[in-house]
Amino acid sequence: xxxxxxxxxxxxxxxxxxxxxxxxxxxxxxERIRDLASFAGVRENSLVGxxxxxxxxxxxxxxxxxxxxxxxxxxxxSQLGITVPQGTNMQLxxxxxVMITAVLPPFARPGQEIDVVVSSVGNARSLxxxxxxxxxxxxxxxxxxxxxxxxxxxxxxxxxAGGSSVQVNHQAVGRISGGATVEMEVPLVLGADGTLDLQxxxxxxxxxxxxxTAINSEFGMPVATALDGRVIRLEAPMxxxxxxxxxARVQNIDLALxxxxxxxxxxxxxxxxxxxxAVTLRRAAVAHxxxxxxxxxxxxxxxxxxFSEGETVVVPxxxxxxxxQGGALQMLETSADLAExxxxxxxxxxxxxxxMSILQALKxxxxxxxxxxxx
Numbered sequence: 050x051x052x053x054x055x056x057x058x059x060x061x062x063x064x065x066x067x068x069x070x071x072x073x074x075x076x077x078x079x080e081r082i083r084d085l086a087s088f089a090g091v092r093e094n095s096l097v098g099x100x101x102x103x104x105x106x107x108x109x110x111x112x113x114x115x116x117x118x119x120x121x122x123x124x125x126x127s128q129l130g131i132t133v134p135q136g137t138n139m140q141l142x143x144x145x146x147v148m149i150t151a152v153l154p155p156f157a158r159p160g161q162e163i164d165v166v167v168s169s170v171g172n173a174r175s176l177x178x179x180x181x182x183x184x185x186x187x188x189x190x191x192x193x194x195x196x197x198x199x200x201x202x203x204x205x206x207x208x209x210a211g212g213s214s215v216q217v218n219h220q221a222v223g224r225i226s227g228g229a230t231v232e233m234e235v236p237l238v239l240g241a242d243g244t245l246d247l248q249x250x251x252x253x254x255x256x257x258x259x260x261x262t263a264i265n266s267e268f269g270m271p272v273a274t275a276l277d278g279r280v281i282r283l284e285a286p287m288x289x290x291x292x293x294x295x296x297a298r299v300q301n302i303d304l305a306l307x308x309x310x311x312x313x314x315x316x317x318x319x320x321x322x323x324x325x326x327a328v329t330l331r332r333a334a335v336a337h338x339x340x341x342x343x344x345x346x347x348x349x350x351x352x353x354x355x356f357s358e359g360e361t362v363v364v365p366x367x368x369x370x371x372x373x374q375g376g377a378l379q380m381l382e383t384s385a386d387l388a389e390x391x392x393x394x395x396x397x398x399x400x401x402x403x404x405m406s407i408l409q410a411l412k413x414x415x416x417x418x419x420x421x422x423x424x
Contacts, residue, residue, distance in 0.1 A: 082247075082260060083300035086281075089246035090237050091155045096194055096229075098149040100184025101125065102167065102176055102201060108220075109145040109179075110171035118146040118171055125182070145173035149197050151186055151229050158234050162227035165197045175220035177203040186229055197229040240285040240292045247299065252278040253310070260304055267302050311419035315405050318424070322404070325419070330393060333416035335407060 101121055102109075110118040118141055123133050151165040167181055179201045186195040201223035239245060249256060257275045264273040264283070272284045283299065286292050311327035352361055411417035 079303045079305050081300065082263075082302050082304055085256065085304065086247050086249045086260070088239065088296065089248050089280075090239060093155060094153040094188055094194070094235055096151045096153055096186040096188055098184045098186040098197060099170075100147055100149055100167075100197065101182050102145045102147050102169075102173075102179035103143060103182060104178060104180045105143045105145060105173065105176065106178055107142045108175040108177070109142050109173050110169075111142075118144055121146055145169050145176060145179065146171045147176070147181070149181070149184055149186060149229075151195060151197065153188070153194055153231065153235065156234075156237065157231045159231050161231045163195065163229050163231065165199075165225050165228040167201050167223045167225060167228075169221040173221060175203065176201050176223045177220060179223070181225060181228065188235075192233065194233050194235070195229040195231050197225070199225040199228040201225055239296075240287075243285060243287055245283040245285045245292075245296065246276075247273075247281040247283055249279045249281075254278045256304075256306060257281060259306065260302075263302050263304050264299060267298070312422060313408060313417065313419045314422045314424065315408065316424045317405060327419070329418040330389075330411070331416045331418060333411060333414060335411070 099121075101118070122141060122144055126133055146169070147167045148170050149165050149167055151163050153163065157163070165181075165186070167176060169176060181198055181201055183196055183198040185193040186197055188194050202225065203220055203223040247260075249260075257278055260281055261273045261275050264281070265271050274282045276282050283295075286295055309325055309327060311329065312323075312325050313328055314323040315321075405423065408417060408421055409423075412419075412421045
């Protein structure tokens with residue numbers, strides 16, 4: 050894969066990574082199956098929760114604009130046996146309401162610690178020096194899987210005085226390393242019926258077929274069957290120890306891969322272009338010209354003669370210039386090699402925005418033999 054980034058100059062510069070270009074001469078590339086696929090059910094789970102960060106140095110929420118902070122603290126104090134009189138005006142400059150997010154890894158067991166990210170949901174200026182009070186973390190099913198609590202580490206810093214302020218990085222988001230303790234595990238049983246599903250990260254019938262052949266060759270018997278362009282069904286041992294050994298053996302199998310799909314990805318916001326090694330061009334002729342219109346306004350002031358009782362009048366005067374760059378036909382020869390494709394696109398001498406239009410036109414004409422994706 051080649052990644053290129055355009056500059057603002059007229060010439061389009063596409064970079065070619067030398068190592069990848071040399072690697073294109075190899076017929077295939079070996080990768081382990083563990084880098085291309087994963088077993089069905091072995092996945093992470095997202096957790097989310099709501100809580101309070103206390104101990105801030107006057108950088109917490111302004112309760113007049115974030116009333117839910119006061120309500121949350123009142124509810125928490127009532128659970129601790131403290132009753133706040135109704136109508137009490139609490140100025141909680143040292144408290145901030147936050148959302149807590151975490152990722153529950155596969156096979157996590159109760160007692161295991163995981164990292165959490167704490168993000169302000171009010172108008173707190175900074176979470177530096179704060180402490181997160183115990184907050185439950187729930188999964189998509191509404192069940193509590195972990196409890197979070199701890200001191201918040203904020204990477205940003207800021208200061209203000211006399212109407213001036215300076216800030217480095219973001220201060221309303223912090224992290225607690227090992228800040229949550231797993232309380233409930235996600236039930237997962239692999240191969241209970243004697244089968245395992247191996248799922249590719251990206252669907253590809255050729256890769257599935259190569260994986261099935263490599264797995265069956267490794268075990269010397271037909272233990273793998275392709276279900277579709279992504280899923281491979283494996284006949285796994287019933288014994289748990291043998292099943293784990295079987296899964297580890299499958300993951301470490303080297304798979305000889307062919308060329309990936311031909312794709313051209315254009316980022317319209319940054320002007321970046323990525324081409325895979327399988328991109329080819331068929332013979333085509335391209336003409337592309339730029340039309341620019343410049344309008345200069347030079348207003349002129351007309352002054353009346355003395356004692357003529359006239360009025361000063363501003364007379365508009367506009368100069369309009371139309372310029373069109375040359376759009377001579379450029380012949381693009383058939384290119385089967387990525388380096389030739391890059392040279393052909395460079396020969397057009399187009400701007401980044403022009404190249405996006407040219408690539409779209411080449412795709413519509415059938416000359417660009419690749420999938421075009423514009424981000």
